[in-house]
Amino acid sequence: MTSLPKSVDETLNLLTGESYVADRALATVAFLALKLGRPLFLEGEAGVGKTEIAKVLASGLGRRLIRLQCYEGLDTAAAVYEWNYSRQMVEIRLAEAAGVEDRDRLAHDIYTEPFLIRRPLLQALEPDAAGAPVLLIDEIDRTDEAFEAFLLEILSDFQVTIPELGTIKAAEPPIVVITSNRTREIHDALKRRCLYHWVGYPDTERELAIVKARRPAAPEALAREVVGFVQALRDKDLFKSPGVAETLDWVSALQELDSITLDPQTVNDTLGVLLKYQDDIARMQGTEAKRLLEQIRAEIAALARA
Numbered sequence: 001m002t003s004l005p006k007s008v009d010e011t012l013n014l015l016t017g018e019s020y021v022a023d024r025a026l027a028t029v030a031f032l033a034l035k036l037g038r039p040l041f042l043e044g045e046a047g048v049g050k051t052e053i054a055k056v057l058a059s060g061l062g063r064r065l066i067r068l069q070c071y072e073g074l075d076t077a078a079a080v081y082e083w084n085y086s087r088q089m090v091e092i093r094l095a096e097a098a099g100v101e102d103r104d105r106l107a108h109d110i111y112t113e114p115f116l117i118r119r120p121l122l123q124a125l126e127p128d129a130a131g132a133p134v135l136l137i138d139e140i141d142r143t144d145e146a147f148e149a150f151l152l153e154i155l156s157d158f159q160v161t162i163p164e165l166g167t168i169k170a171a172e173p174p175i176v177v178i179t180s181n182r183t184r185e186i187h188d189a190l191k192r193r194c195l196y197h198w199v200g201y202p203d204t205e206r207e208l209a210i211v212k213a214r215r216p217a218a219p220e221a222l223a224r225e226v227v228g229f230v231q232a233l234r235d236k237d238l239f240k241s242p243g244v245a246e247t248l249d250w251v252s253a254l255q256e257l258d259s260i261t262l263d264p265q266t267v268n269d270t271l272g273v274l275l276k277y278q279d280d281i282a283r284m285q286g287t288e289a290k291r292l293l294e295q296i297r298a299e300i301a302a303l304a305r306a
Helices: 008-017 024-036 050-061 085-097 103-110 145-157 204-214 220-233 244-256 264-274 278-284 287-305
Strands: 040-043 065-069 081-083 116-118 134-138 159-162 166-169 175-180 195-198
Touching (some): 024 050, 050 134, 145 159, 204 220, 220 244, 264 278, 264 287
């Protein structure tokens, strides 16, 4: 277990040490969230690295990562706990076969911890020798407002109440990271309990640094052309612009094809790695991709001469 960073610079170094290229604003809010024990609420487009922040914090601090992947209809049984009904039924049958007639005692016995199935939120409240875990509540915008309301007790007091067992409170609050792709607005009551940060698309310099950190074997020329092409795509009126995750996937795909630089045919053949909607792909294929590639090469050449 690594101790929590004592400054913004140490937080930045922690993220960098895990190959996460963050700007100072993100490092600052991450440091404050760790220092103040407040949840970190990260909002932004899909694929910009929000989920990865929780992963690198867990890895860098030597903590366990507990992930709650949100979806429509998520309830307490999937998020917090449920009883192992099949095991309870076996216990009841065994008790009946043994002639146990004290139903109250039997009911009490089967609603104890051995029959409890702990889901992510309850797991995050349990003590850990490595220190409080990192709890990632991923894509909270996919849930409904009722689940948001339920989370308020967790985020305010770091405790949950199980009627049969009572209230379970964390001895040491987990490090909480909440992400949202902003498919809907999250209620202010939840946001007020968090420190907020918008994770946007990186600029050219930082995205190139990300590619070099995550795909160090990629040729320099290829990395620059890929980043330039993706940056140019984000200026287009596309249904869904590619995120950093797609940039890294494209670099990996091009490496598998033994590409050293981009060429129009390869771009056309691999646009499906970057773009996930047919209308976007159709718009960029052919002459548009070739024109964009020529524009990028001209800009790279101009920067090299400067």
